[in-house]
Amino acid sequence: MRFNHYGVPTTERFEGEIDLPHLKMTVSDHLANPYRIQLQRYWPGAPYPELVKSVPHIAFSVDSLESELKHRKVIIPPNSPSEGLLVAFIEINNIPVELMEFLSDHTH
Numbered sequence: 001m002r003f004n005h006y007g008v009p010t011t012e013r014f015e016g017e018i019d020l021p022h023l024k025m026t027v028s029d030h031l032a033n034p035y036r037i038q039l040q041r042y043w044p045g046a047p048y049p050e051l052v053k054s055v056p057h058i059a060f061s062v063d064s065l066e067s068e069l070k071h072r073k074v075i076i077p078p079n080s081p082s083e084g085l086l087v088a089f090i091e092i093n094n095i096p097v098e099l100m101e102f103l104s105d106h107t108h
Contacts, residue, residue, distance in 0.1 A: 001068075004059040004100055005030035005038045009052075014039045023081055049075050052089055052096045059098035068099050 007030075017026050024046035030038035042053045052075065062068045065078055065086050075096065076089035084104035090097050 001060045004061045005036040007038045008056045057096040061100050065101035
């Protein structure tokens, strides 16, 4: 498991906004700062649990999403938001955790 980013929900506009219409959200580039902090603003009707839309999450790259999800409380099932990437969210102590499996040779 490797740290990927720290996602922070916000309702405010921010510098460097990247709109992701297919995900109904706007994000900042987590690689634009050395701490990999990513701001996230969810659009009205975004289909995510309130926990994900309101509580900061930490994201990890994992080798096998399937094995990491065993015996975990999955709150967003595995899906592919972009080519070569599978993600899922679990809940640990009322905190959302994003798990990311890169299917290609990218190192993130």
